[in-house]
Amino acid sequence: MHDPLPTDSVGIVTPQTLHFDTPITLACNRTLESYDLVIETYGELNADASNAVLICHALSGHHHAAGYHSKEDRKPGWWDSCIGPGKPIDTNRFFVVSLNNLGGCHGSTGPGSTNPQTGQPYGPDFPVITVRDWVHSQALLADRLGIECWAAVVGGSLGGMQALQWSLDYPDRLRHAVVIASTPRLSAQNIAFNEVARQAITSDREFHDGRYYEYNTLPRRGLMLARMVGHITYLSDASMGEKFGRELRDQAYKFGYDAEFQVESYLRYQGERFSESFDANTYLLMTKALDYFDPAYEHDNDLAKALRGACCEFLVLSFSTDWRFTPARSEELVNAMISARCKVSYAEIDAPWGHDAFLIPTPRYTAIFEAYMDRVAREAGA
Amino acid sequence: MRPDLKIIEQWIKPGSHVLDLGCGDGTLLDYLQREKRATGFGLEINQDHITTCMGRGVSVIEQNLDTQGLGNFEDHTFDTVLMTQALQAVRRPDMVLDEMMRVGREGIVTFPNFAYWRLRWYLMRRGRMPESETLPYKWYNTPNIHLCTFKDFEALCYRKGFRILTRTVVDGEHQDRWLSRLWPNMLGQIAIYRITREDS
Numbered sequence: 199m200h201d202p203l204p205t206d207s208v209g210i211v212t213p214q215t216l217h218f219d220t221p222i223t224l225a226c227n228r229t230l231e232s233y234d235l236v237i238e239t240y241g242e243l244n245a246d247a248s249n250a251v252l253i254c255h256a257l258s259g260h261h262h263a264a265g266y267h268s269k270e271d272r273k274p275g276w277w278d279s280c281i282g283p284g285k286p287i288d289t290n291r292f293f294v295v296s297l298n299n300l301g302g303c304h305g306s307t308g309p310g311s312t313n314p315q316t317g318q319p320y321g322p323d324f325p326v327i328t329v330r331d332w333v334h335s336q337a338l339l340a341d342r343l344g345i346e347c348w349a350a351v352v353g354g355s356l357g358g359m360q361a362l363q364w365s366l367d368y369p370d371r372l373r374h375a376v377v378i379a380s381t382p383r384l385s386a387q388n389i390a391f392n393e394v395a396r397q398a399i400t401s402d403r404e405f406h407d408g409r410y411y412e413y414n415t416l417p418r419r420g421l422m423l424a425r426m427v428g429h430i431t432y433l434s435d436a437s438m439g440e441k442f443g444r445e446l447r448d449q450a451y452k453f454g455y456d457a458e459f460q461v462e463s464y465l466r467y468q469g470e471r472f473s474e475s476f477d478a479n480t481y482l483l484m485t486k487a488l489d490y491f492d493p494a495y496e497h498d499n500d501l502a503k504a505l506r507g508a509c510c511e512f513l514v515l516s517f518s519t520d521w522r523f524t525p526a527r528s529e530e531l532v533n534a535m536i537s538a539r540c541k542v543s544y545a546e547i548d549a550p551w552g553h554d555a556f557l558i559p560t561p562r563y564t565a566i567f568e569a570y571m572d573r574v575a576r577e578a579g580a
Numbered sequence: 581m582r583p584d585l586k587i588i589e590q591w592i593k594p595g596s597h598v599l600d601l602g603c604g605d606g607t608l609l610d611y612l613q614r615e616k617r618a619t620g621f622g623l624e625i626n627q628d629h630i631t632t633c634m635g636r637g638v639s640v641i642e643q644n645l646d647t648q649g650l651g652n653f654e655d656h657t658f659d660t661v662l663m664t665q666a667l668q669a670v671r672r673p674d675m676v677l678d679e680m681m682r683v684g685r686e687g688i689v690t691f692p693n694f695a696y697w698r699l700r701w702y703l704m705r706r707g708r709m710p711e712s713e714t715l716p717y718k719w720y721n722t723p724n725i726h727l728c729t730f731k732d733f734e735a736l737c738y739r740k741g742f743r744i745l746t747r748t749v750v751d752g753e754h755q756d757r758w759l760s761r762l763w764p765n766m767l768g769q770i771a772i773y774r775i776t777r778e779d780s
Contacts, residue, residue: 513634532641533652536621539597543634545627545642562627569635 201269206282208240208265208289211275215305216342222335225490228325231314235339236261236305237297240281241289243344249580250345251287252336252372253277253296254353254360257428257484258476260304263296264289277354279559286567287352291580295343300335301327301483309479310411320479322408327483329356329491333363337371349578350374350571354556355523356484359491362531365508366493374574375508376567378515379556381527382501382534383492388522391431392485395424399478408479417478422469424481429468434519434552494534501534508535512542513570515563517555543570581611584664584772587748588688591774592616596659599684601645601676602666605629606638613638620658646671650679658684665770667691668724674736681742681777690772695729695765713752714769730765737775746774 203209219232238261243250253263255276264281266274281287281294298306301324309324316323340348351361351372358380365375384392399405402420406413430438442461457463497503512535516528525546535542547563549555555563581589585608592598594616600609603622606629612618623643624630633640643652645666661684667673668691680687692714693699702710709719717724728736730749737744749768751757757767764771 511639529652536641536652537654539619541619541639542621543630543638543640545630545634545640562631565631566634569631573635573637 203266203269206284207274207278208282210268211238211240211262211265212267213238213261213305216339218335218338218342220338222331222338224325224331225328226325230300230307230325233300233307233335234305234311235297235300235307235335236302237295237339238262238264238275239296240264240294241292243293244578244580246579247293247345248347248349248578249292249575250340250343250348251292251294251574252340252348252351252364253281253287253294254332254336254351254357255296255299256353256355256357257488258425258472258481259357260298260302261296261306262304264294277557279557280564280567286564286571288571288575291575292349292571292578295339295345297336297339299327299332301480301487303477303480308477309408309483310477319411321411322479324479324483326486326490328487329359329363330367332360332487333367336360336364337368340371346371348372349580350376350574352376352378353380354378355380355553356488356491359488363491363493365510365512366504369507369509372510373577374511374513374570376513376515376570377528377531379517379520379523379528379553380514380531381523382494382531384489385527389489391427391522392489395427395485396482398423398427399482402478405478408482410478416473418470418473421473421476421478421481422466424478425472425476426465426469429465431522432553434521434550436519437551437554440550501531502537505534505538505540508538508540512540513566514542514544515556515566516544516546517551517553518546518548519550520553520555522553581607583753584690584750584770585611587750587772588662588664588690589616591686591688591746592618592660594618596620597657599623599650599653599658599661601661601663601680602669603629603633603638603640603662606633606636606640608662608664609633609638610636645676649675650683653683655682656685660684660686660688662688664688664690665692668727670726673726673728674740677736677740677742681740681775685776686745687742687775688772689733689775690770691733692724692727692770693730693765693768694727695731696769697766700766730768730771733771733773737773741778742775743778744773744775746772748772 221229223229262275263277264275298304301308313320351364353361358377361375399420402417404415405417445460493504494501516525532544596618598620600622622640661680699710749764752769
């Protein structure tokens with residue numbers, strides 16, 4: 199399909215599976231005796247390992263952030279617009295690492311993996327993972343790759359939470375944290391949306407308390423509904439209006455309950471496709487990780503207090519029409535950073551696409567990201 | 581560096597924590613960081629300036645003084661709060677000054693003097709709103725909505741109980757001229773004021 203590949207693409211990439219057999223103890227006090235992490239890397243690590251950038255993925259993301267797996271691939275990795283030669287995260291200068299987090303369903307150990315104690319898939323027995331656990335596992339990954347200190351840890355949404363957690367848990371192991379379209383903690387409304395998504399999954403008849411693997415079935419319908427709810431919250435009213443309006447698939451109303459409006463069939467299509475490629479237990483786990491994230495919790499609900507130990511520099515970006523994690527949530531984070539005397543830069547990008555705007559290049563977003571990462575690269579000697 | 585920034589720079593002690601309101605492309609903060617180990621933030625609304633600041637390693641926050649104020653900064657956070665050539669462009673300069681003195685120990689403010697003799701002459705002779713090198717706008721498109729004179733500013737400081745530590749009067753090129761020191765409100769184009777709270 200892509201012959202030749204775009205010149206600003208990292209090209210054909212191959213994921214690698216790294217096996218870890220030192221036990222890791224999680225926030226829920228349970229231990230995984232061994233586990234796999236699937237990663238992709240782009241660019242070259244320089245001699246003093248100072249040019250490494252970690253990309254943290256969002257809710258339904260994974261290790262495939264840029265490039266193509268084959269020439270037949272129709273779509274590149276999920277953040278291809280920002281990672282590649284000459285792009286904001288310039289692979290001519292940086293060594294970029296992206297991974298599928300623990301609990302994921304794209305090769306890293308997760309609910310669908312075999313539980314060595316039972317020989318069956320973990321299913322609901324897979325421990326609930328927190329953002330802190332992910333960051334812990336990513337630090338072990340850095341050790342494995344010989345990276346003492348990341349030039350930057352970068353992430354949007356749930357990925358931004360991981361970047362923030364890095365700055366708190368391993369302050370000496372990153373020089374910059376780039377937190378995009380994120381929040382220091384979920385609001386009640388955010389948690390409510392996640393709960394609707396989880397209820398959609400767990401109330402699916404095919405869910406079987408999470409043991410659907412053993413029944414050789416999948417809670418497709420529940421996962422589809424969960425994704426539909428999520429998808430609505432990632433877009434803005436304006437972007438949906440522009441894309442679909444009230445357009446009908448056929449000319450006239452049919453006075454029935456089939457998908458008549460274009461937006462209905464779009465959501466159904468997206469939901470169905472998602473339910474074929476994503477694991478329901480992973481979706482539950484990832485939304486729970488979102489809900490639990492609250493670094494201020496252990497510091498008397500004082501975010502500034504939590505941030506006092508952070509010594510990296512921060513770039514915080516928000517998007518004007520993001521109503522899932524509004525600019526106000528980013529400002530809350532920035533104000534806590536100011537109060538904690540962190541070095542922080544902040545901008546609100548005017549973009550019409552809601553929360554998803556962090557995946558879509560706009561001139562100002564690209565310019566800021568590029569300028570900031572250029573400086574990170576210069577500091578790293580890259 | 582702009583001559584006025586050079587003058588200001590001399591008043592910043594090494595290691596100071598500084599807030600620069602309307603920091604532009606971050607030239608001054610960048611200099612203070614490198615040469616004086618200063619820390620701090622710039623506030624700016626111009627998008628290109630914000631990008632430039634980020635590229636050169638100056639911490640910049642996109643924040644509009646008119647709509648957001650300085651409410652996100654705690655009392656007595658900064659050693660110095662700077663505002664060069666922006667006082668006349670904010671909606672409530674008096675409130676901005678209050679905020680500057682709340683969050684900072686010292687304030688440094690520069691603004692164009694509307695009592696400068698050329699402007700007085702322009703208005704007297706033509707009966708129209710003055711235009712000059714330092715005020716290159718029409719009355720209807722100027723960002724300067726609260727022009728004042730040195731005397732006005734000093735009266736406001738007096739009323740608020742702010743003490744003027746230093747006043748340096750410069751011309752349009754930000755050069756210090758002996759003549760303008762002689763009769764500043766008539767002959768000075770731009771003043772650089774260093775102020776502090778009376779009680780501090």
